[in-house]
Amino acid sequence: MQIGEAHGLLSGAHPDFPRFYGPATGLAWGVGLIVRGVAFPFYDKDVSEFAVAIGRAYIVSHECDIDQTNNRPFNDTVLLCPIIPLEVVLERYLAGRNPEQARSFISALGNRRVDRAAYIPTIADELPNGGVLYLNSMTHTNVAELARDGVGRCCAVSAFGLRYVDAALSNAILKRPKAQPLPLAGDLARWSIDAGPTVAAALAELGRALRRAARRKS
Amino acid sequence: MSPALTLTHRFGSFELPSYNRQNEVPRKKLYAPAILISDLIPSGDIRFSGAAMYRLTAEEHGILFSALKASVEIRATLTRE
Numbered sequence: 501m502q503i504g505e506a507h508g509l510l511s512g513a514h515p516d517f518p519r520f521y522g523p524a525t526g527l528a529w530g531v532g533l534i535v536r537g538v539a540f541p542f543y544d545k546d547v548s549e550f551a552v553a554i555g556r557a558y559i560v561s562h563e564c565d566i567d568q569t570n571n572r573p574f575n576d577t578v579l580l581c582p583i584i585p586l587e588v589v590l591e592r593y594l595a596g597r598n599p600e601q602a603r604s605f606i607s608a609l610g611n612r613r614v615d616r617a618a619y620i621p622t623i624a625d626e627l628p629n630g631g632v633l634y635l636n637s638m639t640h641t642n643v644a645e646l647a648r649d650g651v652g653r654c655c656a657v658s659a660f661g662l663r664y665v666d667a668a669l670s671n672a673i674l675k676r677p678k679a680q681p682l683p684l685a686g687d688l689a690r691w692s693i694d695a696g697p698t699v700a701a702a703l704a705e706l707g708r709a710l711r712r713a714a715r716r717k718s
Numbered sequence: 719m720s721p722a723l724t725l726t727h728r729f730g731s732f733e734l735p736s737y738n739r740q741n742e743v744p745r746k747k748l749y750a751p752a753i754l755i756s757d758l759i760p761s762g763d764i765r766f767s768g769a770a771m772y773r774l775t776a777e778e779h780g781i782l783f784s785a786l787k788a789s790v791e792i793r794a795t796l797t798r799e
Contacts, residue, residue, distance in 0.1 A: 515762045544795060545783055555790035584782070584789045592785040596777065608772035612764070615771040617782065634782045664764045671766035 501599045503587045506606045507629040510586065510619050513610030517621040520661040524653040529578070529646050530563025532657045532665075534623065537650040540580060540641045556583040556654070558620075558633055558665065566643050578646065581638045583620065586629040618668035620661075626654045633665065635672040 511517060524533055536556045544551040560579040564570060593602045609619045609632070618633045645651065657665060774782070 514764070516764075539793065542786070542790075544787065544792070545780075546787070547795060549796045549798070551795040552793045553787075553790035554793055582786055582790065584785045588789045589782065589785045592781050592788065593778075596781050605772070605778070612766045613770065613772045615773050617774065618766070632782070632785075634786055636779065637783070637786055660764075667764050668766050 501590070501594065501602045501606065503590055503629055506586060506590050506602075507622075509606055510610045510630055511621055513612075513619070514664075516660050516664075519658055520621045520664070521623060521655045522658045522661075524656040527653075527656050528563045529559065529566055529643070531559055531561060532662045533559045534583065534626075534654040534656065535559065535580075535646070536626065536652050536654055538580065538641060539645055539648075540582065540639045542582070542637060542639055553582070554650075556627070556631070557581060558583055558657075560638065560669070568643060576643045577640050578643055579638060579640050581633050581635060583627070583631040584634055585627055585631050586619070589632050612668070616672045618665065618672075620657075620665070623654055633668065635669060638673075 521534075527533060534556065537554060538557050539552055539554045540557065541550050542553050543549075557580040560581055561577075566575055566578050568575065590602065590606070593605060597605075605614070608614045609617065612618070616635045618635065619630055620627075620633060621630045622628060623630075
């Protein structure tokens with residue numbers, strides 16, 4: 501599989517991709533902006549240590565949470581998601597797996613079926629083949645980093661683009677329901693079984709009290 | 719402006735009919751910047767399906783990590799005793 505084929509498959513994967521971006525002019529630093537030259541920490545598995553990388557990223561933090569004019573604590577950390585150019589992903593994929601496997605992966609990426617990764621379309625000269633948000637690599641940087649020389653805004657996503665990335669983030673990170681039951685949240689029946697007879701008896705008593713209250717009210 | 723950005727914001731001048739309520743005669747046509755309504759309406763599904771997801775294998779996570787590393791400039795790596 502060549503990059504042209506992969507790009508063709510992905511760029512046509514959604515009818516709204518041509519309106520995925522808009523200019524960043526006039527927008528404050530905040531969610532939806534795509535930046536280049538930003539430094540962020542990541543864990544280098546090859547040497548089992550943290551490293552500082554400089555690259556492109558999608559800003560995840562809402563603007564009100566990183567606005568320095570807001571008088572609130574902890575507003576100096578920006579959440580971001582690194583962007584990997586599609587051609588680099590494909591090259592690395594083909595180095596490890598065969599073209600059919602690559603085609604299957606690219607096809608799933610276009611159909612929004614890859615867990616923890618999302619394709620974002622072309623940004624003219626910046627990302628000519630589009631890029632991949634690898635949501636597992638979400639990280640942070642300091643707000644001061646955004647003002648550093650060499651850090652620039654590529655563009656912003658459009659309202660559609662924001663909904664698309666939000667959907668990817670929601671699916672990848674906010675997986676619900678939780679695999680194991682939690683107390684006082686949702687699946688009380690399963691919790692009562694797992695928690696043993698004492699909790700089950702307490703819940704049964706609670707149920708009886710609620711029914712008595714309902715009868716008195718009626 | 720890049721082609722992708724141009725497509726996103728297809729602003730232009732459109733002729734808009736107008737009506738003058740005071741003398742009840744049609745006004746001159748107005749020329750105003752506008753955006754195509756179709757640009758505001760999503761035309762496709764954006765759900766990332768929870769069912770039948772393509773679960774990345776450990777090897778594929780390794781590939782994506784390798785691609786991430788290849789796509790950035792590494793300035794420093796922590797060294798510990």
